[in-house]
Amino acid sequence: MPEDEVFPDRSHLPTTPGVYIFRDAEGKILYVGKARNIRSRVASYFTRSGDGRPKVAELRSRVRRIDFITTRGETEALVLESNLIKRHRPRFNASLRDDKSYPYIVVTTGDEYPRVFATRSAHDPRHRYFGPFPSAGSVHATLDVLNKTFPFRKCRGAKPGRKSGVPCLNYHIGRSSAPCIGAISKEEYARIIDEVIAFLEGRVDGLIREREEAMREAASRMDFERAAKLRDELSALRHVRDRQQATLASEDSFDAFGVHAGGESACVQVFAVRGGQIVNRDSFLLDNYGEVGEGSIVLQFVPQYYENAAVPREVLVPADAGLEPLAEHLSSLRGGRVDVHRPRRGDKRRVLELAMKNAEAGLEHERALEEARRSRIASTLERLQEELALPKLPVRIECYDISNTMGTDSVASMVVFQGGRPAKDQYRRFRIKTVEGSDDFASMAEVIRRRLARLREGDEKFSPAPDLMLLDGGKGQLSAVVPVLEEMGVGDELPDIPLRALAKREEEVFEPGRPAPVLLGRDSPELHLLQRVRDEAHRFANTYHRSLRGRRMTASILDELPGVGPARKKRLLEHFGTPEAFMDASLEELESVPGIPGRVAREIHARLHR
Helix, strand or coil: CCCCCCCCCCCCCCCEEEEEEECCCCCCCCEEECCCHHHHHHHHHHHCCCCCCCCHHHHHCCCCEEEEEEECCCCHHHHHHHHHHHHCCCCCEEEECCCCCHHHHHHHHCCCCCCEEECCCCCCCCCEECCCCCCCHHHHHHHHHHHHHCCCCCCCCCCCCCCCCCCCHHHCCCCCHHHHHHHCHHHHHHHHHHHHHHHHCHHHHHHHHHHHHHHHHHHCCCHHHHHHHHHHHHHHHHHHHHHCHHHHHHHHHHEEEEEEEEEEEEEEEEEEEEEEEEEEEEECCCCCCCCCCCHHHHHHHHHCCCCCCCCEEECCCCCCCCCCHHHHHHHHHHCCCEEECCCCCCCHHHHHHHHHHHHHHHHHHHHHHHHHHHHHHHHHHHHHHHHHCCCCCCEEEEEEEEECCEEEEEEEEEEECCCCCCCCHHHHEEEEECCCCCCHHHHHHHHHHHHHHHHHCCCCHHHHHHHEEEEEHHHHHHHHHHHHHHHCCCCCCCCCCCCEEEEECEEEEECCCEEEEEECCCCCCCHHHHHHCCCHHHHHHHHHHHHHHHHHHHHHHHHHHCCCHHHHHHHHHHCCCCCCCCHCCHHHHHHHHCCCCCCHHHHHHHHHEE
16 A cells, blocks of 8 residues: 555544445445444555455545444444435446346236236235336236236236226226226236236146146036136246256245355346245346455445345355344344344355356356447447547547427437447437527527537536437538537637437438538447437437426316316326326326215216326
8 A cells, every 4th residue: 555645534533333425525325334333344445455356445545535324223324225226326336337226027906906017117015015126027927828828817006997887898808807897807817816926936846736636626617718727827837837946855935145246246146946946046246346255245235136026034145143133133024033044054154155066157248248248339339430530549438419398498419439338327308598489500500509508518428429429411511510619619728529310211311511421321320229218318309308208288178178176187197107107197097086976987987098
């Protein structure tokens, strides 16, 4: 460690349990950690010898302030650490690479007649949730089997059926038991939901045995239609069972967390074992810039994983220390004792080792895919540089688009692709201020002028300058923007920024001062990249425009309607979530909103669709 390096002041740190927060010179959070003794744990980062890890040396060189939050014990510190990591995503903490919410399957057990569907929304404690699933595809595949096998209702809303009282098509094709018309008793419907839950918990063998017996009985009564239906259900259930791997002689149920870290990345694999069978496997990629050890990674990851997932009685982890606070936290989530440990022998150790091996293989697979992708992107960018005669490799591409309706609610988008991938945290959107009516050329000029002004001011939100500025449009947009670049001093006060425009009809690329367009190969990766960037700019602009237009139209419609005051307006917007969903709502959906009388719902529908 350099002799002149200055340690941040640590004299104010307590010796109690809690969370410590490392901040840089600008106050940005670099790292969040938990400790039984905050002062002692923080001191270990700033010893003269250090621990040899380059990233820890980089971390402490950037720390200028240390904050702390004391807690009553290690369990509270664990929960607080997890919440702070998820909220701030510090660079030196291990965190999920993709921070999207993972899909779940929910059984609305809080309803009188429960529904079953996929969701990414916040969890309602009245209902049962199963997951998370690694992708929407895996959720839909599971729901497809459920829909074919169990005749639960498919209608939306807390209450079954439609206002018309007519059963839906699902009833007529045998996919719904239609509790809305009394075709099934509440007790019989509850048995269907119990079977759905058994299926999602991995208890498939019992369902298979019941259907085998029912099929034989139906065949003996010569009820061949019923027997054929049961045969199809059996086929679907056996397919699910065959995909599961029996791992234990016993019928234990637990989750096993395998983790493998390498460099600045890590992979966590979660094996869900129910009734002695591996019924699900999830894979999560994490950024691990701080090169945190595998034991610390899993202890940080597990609380985040169980924020919404159901907690089993037993959790297996590849760590020996820090397990008591984790077990206490999971026990409070479950409402009963949860055993968290590292198995030393037997089948459970084998399952944990299997999860560890899969985590290692998963990370290696991801690295191979990433390396292939980088090589492919690099060659595409090199060819794009050559085809468009760019001064340097277009690593950072910015694209702009305008969206309006008859000149109203005019907006613009700026999307950024960095190294061939969307950098969504750098997307920007603009409301057009100086242009009246529908003038896309003048609107584009305004947006580029504002963007370059922010660059000239040194605004970090608009830095650095792009390697390629792409306009969604043709010669008109290009001609409107060229004078703006000269006016703003591009090439003099500002870096030289290459400007091109991509016209939709023939996918022609126009360049300032060159009358003939550049025609890229229709199937070339270079054109596909430009199309992706252009389409993303178009999507982002339209989304913002629809949002503004929807809010304006929704406010106008609801304010004009008799019988809709502030309370009902709030109910409508909370029920549908977005103005777009409200504008697209059917009469049945409007009638299902709690607190909205049928007469008012019909008036709203008529006004929306007049």
